[in-house]
Amino acid sequence: MSVNSSRFDSAIGWSTRPDAWVSKGIRVVLSALAVILFCGPLLVIFSGAFDNNPDPTQLSVIPDNPSLRNFQVATENKIWDYLVNSLVIAGGALLLQLAVSVFAAYALARKKFRGQAIALLVILATMMLPEEVIAIPLSLVIGDLPLVHVSLKGTLLGVILPLGAWGFSIFVMTEFMREIPAELEEAAKVDGAGELRLFAQIILPLCKPALGVIAVFGFNMIWEQYLLPLIVAADPSDYTLTVALLALRSDDQVGTGIVLAGALLALVPSLIVYLSLQKSFLRGITTGAIKG
Amino acid sequence: MTAVRTVSDTPDVGSTASGGGAVETHPVRRRRRRRLTGATFIPWLFLLPAALIFLVFKFIPMAEGIRLSLFEVRPFLGDIFVGFKNYATILQDEKFLTASWHTLVLAGGQTLGAMLIGFFLALLLEGHTKSLWFVRSAVFLPVVAATAVIGEIWRLFFYPAPEGFLNEVISWVGLGPWEYIHDTDTSLVSVMFVGIWKHAPYDMVLILAGLAGIDRQQYEAAAIDGASTLQRIWNVTLPALRPVVTILLTLAAIRGLRVFTEVYVLTGGGPAGSTDVWMTRVYTTAFEQSEAGLASAGSVLLFLVTLILTVSVQWYRRRKEAR
Numbered sequence: 041m042s043v044n045s046s047r048f049d050s051a052i053g054w055s056t057r058p059d060a061w062v063s064k065g066i067r068v069v070l071s072a073l074a075v076i077l078f079c080g081p082l083l084v085i086f087s088g089a090f091d092n093n094p095d096p097t098q099l100s101v102i103p104d105n106p107s108l109r110n111f112q113v114a115t116e117n118k119i120w121d122y123l124v125n126s127l128v129i130a131g132g133a134l135l136l137q138l139a140v141s142v143f144a145a146y147a148l149a150r151k152k153f154r155g156q157a158i159a160l161l162v163i164l165a166t167m168m169l170p171e172e173v174i175a176i177p178l179s180l181v182i183g184d185l186p187l188v189h190v191s192l193k194g195t196l197l198g199v200i201l202p203l204g205a206w207g208f209s210i211f212v213m214t215e216f217m218r219e220i221p222a223e224l225e226e227a228a229k230v231d232g233a234g235e236l237r238l239f240a241q242i243i244l245p246l247c248k249p250a251l252g253v254i255a256v257f258g259f260n261m262i263w264e265q266y267l268l269p270l271i272v273a274a275d276p277s278d279y280t281l282t283v284a285l286l287a288l289r290s291d292d293q294v295g296t297g298i299v300l301a302g303a304l305l306a307l308v309p310s311l312i313v314y315l316s317l318q319k320s321f322l323r324g325i326t327t328g329a330i331k332g
Numbered sequence: 333m334t335a336v337r338t339v340s341d342t343p344d345v346g347s348t349a350s351g352g353g354a355v356e357t358h359p360v361r362r363r364r365r366r367r368l369t370g371a372t373f374i375p376w377l378f379l380l381p382a383a384l385i386f387l388v389f390k391f392i393p394m395a396e397g398i399r400l401s402l403f404e405v406r407p408f409l410g411d412i413f414v415g416f417k418n419y420a421t422i423l424q425d426e427k428f429l430t431a432s433w434h435t436l437v438l439a440g441g442q443t444l445g446a447m448l449i450g451f452f453l454a455l456l457l458e459g460h461t462k463s464l465w466f467v468r469s470a471v472f473l474p475v476v477a478a479t480a481v482i483g484e485i486w487r488l489f490f491y492p493a494p495e496g497f498l499n500e501v502i503s504w505v506g507l508g509p510w511e512y513i514h515d516t517d518t519s520l521v522s523v524m525f526v527g528i529w530k531h532a533p534y535d536m537v538l539i540l541a542g543l544a545g546i547d548r549q550q551y552e553a554a555a556i557d558g559a560s561t562l563q564r565i566w567n568v569t570l571p572a573l574r575p576v577v578t579i580l581l582t583l584a585a586i587r588g589l590r591v592f593t594e595v596y597v598l599t600g601g602g603p604a605g606s607t608d609v610w611m612t613r614v615y616t617t618a619f620e621q622s623e624a625g626l627a628s629a630g631s632v633l634l635f636l637v638t639l640i641l642t643v644s645v646q647w648y649r650r651r652k653e654a655r
Binding site: 159172176 | 355364365372374376377378379380382385386388389390391392393396397400407452455456457458459460464467469470471472473474476477478479481482483484485486487488489497515529533534537538541543546548549551554555561564565568569590592593596597611614618619624627628631634635638639642
């Protein structure tokens with residue numbers, strides 16, 4: 041149907057005839073409005089970050105007085121240290137999350153064992169326990185890990201480890217691995233492949249599309265974390281960039297421009313990840329969203 | 333559990349597989365069976381990392397939270413068992429009750445608003461052309477930006493003076509000036525507005541997927557019957573979207589009950605508690621008033637409510653699917 045387009049290609053019946061100027065005009069104007077409404081605020085962050093003395097009353101899409109001064113002052117306020125915290129947490133937690141998800145999914149999708157249903161149910165249950173619900177006891181546990189009695193308070197590991205396993209990623213991966221045909225695995229076994237080789241050389245390479253999905257969702261989930269780094273931090277130098285924004289703003293010595301410079305640095309990594317893995321992201325939403 | 337059908341592009345492997353397998357069926361079977369019975373620990377080995385992390389950072393804290401909620405927590409002095417007293421205190425606390433009302437309004441308003449705007453965006457941007465794809469990608473950006481970043485920029489827009497950015501904009505159409513998050517009357521609506529702005533593009537993507545699943549011939553048939561565009565959307569599009577949308581709405585609203593970052597960053601619950609939600613209340617109780625027992629009771633209550641709601645939605649959905 042999409043080959044010979046008609047106006048029934050869209051629910052509202054946008055005309056596809058080249059001479060339908062009115063319909064086209066309305067659509068262009070409304071689309072432009074939508075882009076301004078949803079992208080404009082983010083553009084203002086860009087311009088404000090490079091504006092010499094932006095005032096809350098004088099925000100614009102193009103900086104009046106472009107300079108890098110905000111970043112210089114922000115450097116004095118340790119903004120790069122916060123960014124490093126954020127990046128280390130994002131990198132570490134994401135790698136851990138990917139590995140943990142792939143391992144768990146391999147067992148859940150490619151093996152049959154007693155207790156499998158229970159394992160699935162338990163993982164489902166973890167999705168009912170987001171950081172918000174367990175914040176208070178979690179901060180105690182992080183301050184004194186069970187059995188080993190080590191405190192992760194004030195360490196990046198204290199943020200990384202709790203984010204290392206995510207039910208959503210495990211489910212997406214499991215569903216994907218289920219679709220890999222069994223013949224392939226059996227053929228490899230005939231060739232004498234061991235469990236680990238089977239996993240690493242047969243199953244894993246086939247999972248690349250799903251890896252893209254859980255990577256972009258995982259990054260987003262980790263970068264969005266706010267409460268967790270806040271409760272793990274022992275003092276402000278442990279903050280991630282997103283958490284530090286609030287501290288920066290509360291400091292009277294720090295102007296709007298510096299906060300916006302920080303906001304820009306916190307925005308850019310998400311933009312890079314989104315733009316480079318956009319297809320995975322949109323596919324992940326439409327396929328995984330029903331999950332509570 | 334009906335979810336997560338990622339596999340539009342199942343790996344193309346059929347050809348390589350059939351080679352060796354067919355010839356030596358029996359040895360394979362035998363070996364496979366032995367592996368299944370003999371080495372049942374292997375799947376658990378693969379599950380171990382996830383299990384360990386979940387145990388330490390999800391289930392132990394949950395159990396600890398339930399335990400704490402039954403105690404008056406006194407650091408260094410020893411906790412006192414108080415039974416359900418903490419729960420009773422919270423359920424009678426004026427501030428928590430106000431906060432729960434704010435939470436319901438915010439979760440409901442944000443969810444409905446985002447869905448509505450998302451629906452209009454989807455209608456506007458449905459199509460296959462490159463330029464539409466580009467507009468969709470641009471409109472989607474608020475979803476990927478971190479809530480803390482969005483909070484900062486909207487705080488600036490909400491600058492209460494007449495020269496503030498948003499006041500400037502609305503003055504063009506003869507409105508304002510308003511004080512947005514700085515006025516107890518408008519603060520909750522302002523926070524809701526930011527939430528809608530961030531979540532609407534997400535809903536747009538979902539609704540677009542729903543729209544793509546509608547049979548084009550239905551539109552054509554409706555047009556032949558002389559239905560107007562509005563009638564067509566009302567009678568064909570909306571009924572087709574309804575199953576997806578209702579479930580998503582409910583789940584999003586339930587998730588909305590846990591709202592924290594938006595409020596914490598934008599207003600911190602103020603001014604005068606006018607945007608205080610359940611989680612900011614819990615946070616204040618725990619980390620500013622150091623009442624870990626009370627706060628834990630608040631967390632457990634939140635968990636119970638979301639659990640009951642989620643399970644009943646899933647149960648309802650399954651019953652409906654079974655029919």
